[in-house]
Amino acid sequence: MLNITVNNTQVEVSEDTTILDAAKKIGIKIPTLCYLDGLQSPGSCRMCIVEVEGIKALQPSCVTKVSEGMKIYTNTKKVRDARKIILELLLSDHPWECNTCDRNQSCELQKLADEYGIKEVRFPPVRERMPLDESTPGIIRDPNKCILCRRCVSVCHEVQGVDTLAPRARGFDTIIAPGQFDTLAEAVCVQCGQCAAVCPVGAISEKDDIDRVWEAIDDPNKFVVVQTAPAIRAALGECFDLEPGTLIKGKMTAALKRLGFDKVFDTNFTADLTIMEEGTELLTRLKKALVDKDKNVALPMFTSCSPGWINYMESFYPELIPNVSTCKSPQQMFGAVAKTYYADKISKKKEDIVVVSIMPCTAKKFECNRDEMNDSGVKDVDYVLTTRELGKFIKQAGIDFVNLPDEEMDAPLGISTGAADIFANTGGVMEAALRTAYEIVTGKELPFKGLRIAPVEGLKGVKEASLKIEGTTKDWRFLEGVTLNVAVAHGLGNAKKLIESIKSGKKSYHFIEIMACPGGCIGGGGQPRMTTDEVRQARINAIYKEDEGRKLRKSHENPAIKQIYEEFLEKPLGGKSHHLLHTTYTNKKEGI
């Protein structure tokens, strides 16, 4: 332990503590712009500079480690004046468009300018206008607003390992650009939106589809249904200043009904459906490998519900295409089912149904626009709104969200189980799949306390578990005594590590869950800002609370799922399923 003083207050901190963290410990907030919790800060914004006795230059507190006896001053005139001038410089290179900016009132630069009482900028504006990058369905970049803090570069490189965004040119001409290209569409971008989730200003955000959804709702000829992803119910409250991890499923349902959606449904329904299809697919693959000794069967099988992961796999590891489950994501299954099965039920033409998704994700905006996603005969999912967009949408409609009553989702596509809830977090799809697959094979419940497989839960980057299958029923005897090895990775950087360990022969598994975003969908690129590990854990806890509060916690117990198989799909992996619920992937590596 080291003894230091911050603003004349004694603090004892462990070695390796940064000045920023030491100050936080005694309740002193130091302003930051480039710093991100848990990542190597570039130390580039200089906002967090502090005075350290005996050192002439001011020290960046986010990267400077404390040393024994260090005397730190965070709020001297020297420090305040320096921060002010840094803010003035940043503002001189920033458009004065706060009122019309996506980040109005949620902008970190605006907030700091307010806190530091910037009334005048002594430096005249200097930059010429640059064009926006609206080339992709999910993300908009406005280089004019960029303050070059490089948070986006840090997540794109360190966390996701995609390395799309990087600084280009130098000095005042430096911009953050997608590699050597001008637009994201030209570069390899998986649309995960982690950059948008960390941007402190309005330089990277999701493409706003709120007006298009209003238009659909206002059109009397359209029957507009909405589906909400499992991760929304643990995060939307943050848009209304509720604590991270507040469950607001009932209020959200009430809000969506008041917004004018004709039916409020749940992506959870198709999450349960995914388990039926994907679980069966896994067992079929295992049978082919173990009984038929088919050497061409691709194992391990990878999950396919994260569109960011699918984009990544298609661009970086196309050789894994045969290994990835052919199941569409729950969002896209929902679109296909809503415009066929449900359309028939309510005797509507598929052309008259509009499917809106509420997703924690920017890549979902990309996914719904893929050529493969028109199996109902029209575009399966019409519009995707992120959690953040839904928050704005509700505010636009003047709904007092916090005081809404809890309401129930509509049947049949709003009926779901706890297994679907946990799709929201890393490890959840794996757990949900095993809850069903194990029971199909053995007729018994998954032998884990509370149906929760602790080794695959939590925020560790790569997780693994083994499950010995015993007491199989007659049809599944070939699996008797087999130890099923599974792995889970979240964040594409971790996915890369996992894949490389398999390719090098160090590891071998049967089934792997991958989520593009850290923490899974609860940490998605479209979730309320800022998502730290603490926030991720709070949202995960909420999701498990939701799961454990349910009567039905296994996908195959969902009565609406049983019904759709009886009435429409017949059986998992059947002909109709194949057409509506499964898809194909494209090798995109050649273009790189």
Next chain:
Amino acid sequence: MSRIVLENCGKINPEDIEEYIGADGYEALGIALEKKTPEDIIKIVKDSKLVGRGGAGFPTGLKWSFARAAKESPKYIICNADEGEPGTFKDRLIMEGDPHKILEGMALCGYAIGANTAYIYIRGEYQLSIQRLTKAIKDAEKLGLLGKNIFDTDFDFNVKIKIGAGSYVCGEETALLNSMEGLRGEPRLKPPFPAESGFLSKPTNVNNVETFANIAPIILNGFEWFKKIGTESTPGTKVYTILGHIKRPGLIEVPMGITLREIIYDYAGGMSSGKFKMAQIGGTAGDIFSSKLLDAPLEYQELQKLGHNLGSGAILIMNDIISIADFLTCCMKFFVHESCGKCSVCRIGTKQMYNAFKRLKKKEAYFDELKTIKELAEKLKLTAFCPMGQSVASPVLSALKYFGEELARGVNPDKKHEPITRENPIIRRQKIC
């Protein structure tokens, strides 16, 4: 006075290793490998009080002892030959004139710190230097003076050349390391310092060309000999490139502590035209001296006492036809072009400074422009990420100190900052320059 660094320049054929050997070349290395321990070498260098000649003036022996103490291996040596400071070309002439002296200095350093691989990071424009160093390395290897088992000892030392792509900031040692690794040429966070984690995250010792050129003579002649030259606090010589309004521009090697007046009137043959107005010491990032400083001794510690820096070794002498605002506009244009763009203060600050001096030049500066410039320069010095960004303040603050009155003539006392108007905020966003 005898020369140290440039001793052989112009006397021997730099492309003939035999001539270098004939001038006692590689003798220091031989003596060191046969009779001295690495610790001895470091002690001699420490005792010589040699300080780095790249600009910062850090004690060389101390730097080596850090690299020696580092536990990880392999260790690397890098010779910084990315001489990018405008007006400075001393390293080029040392490399062209006596390439083996640098190689010998590097090998001695390698033996002292325990490194077997070295790189010379050299700017791409220096074609002749690259050519001569490449030949020198080959010739030395042939004679067993570099490569495996030097002087039949078990010491191996290989030198490779790495060509830079023309970025000023890559002369900063950590940006140089980034460039060597194929990364964007930007400074890294310190700590860790290169001695602990440098090239490829291994312990690395980076020295300037001129510093390495001093090593063999010190080992050969002893630290006491070296300390007799120059001043007590900074012994040795300094190689300067002198240019501007003087009769004999060029390269000189003079003892540390010589004054600007001596340089102009004894070595440069006096002013070529007009009256002396100012000199910029140490390249574009250097301080501007007025006639008040003509008799200040040019050496690291004495100048630091006056609040100035010696810098890279360029001395630009200007007569009274040069306008200070005009000159500073040129300096700032260079920084706008060469800032790496990483930290906010340098990236935007240099641009704002450039625009401010352009306004001063046109006598259209804001009423409070000088105050703003001063504050901005002071804050740059306090907050910029790397020494390059911090040094942008040097010419500005020294100019304000000595030529404040002249600069004030560019201020228009009636020019106020315009508020951003609601009607057309875009007008304010038009390009100023």
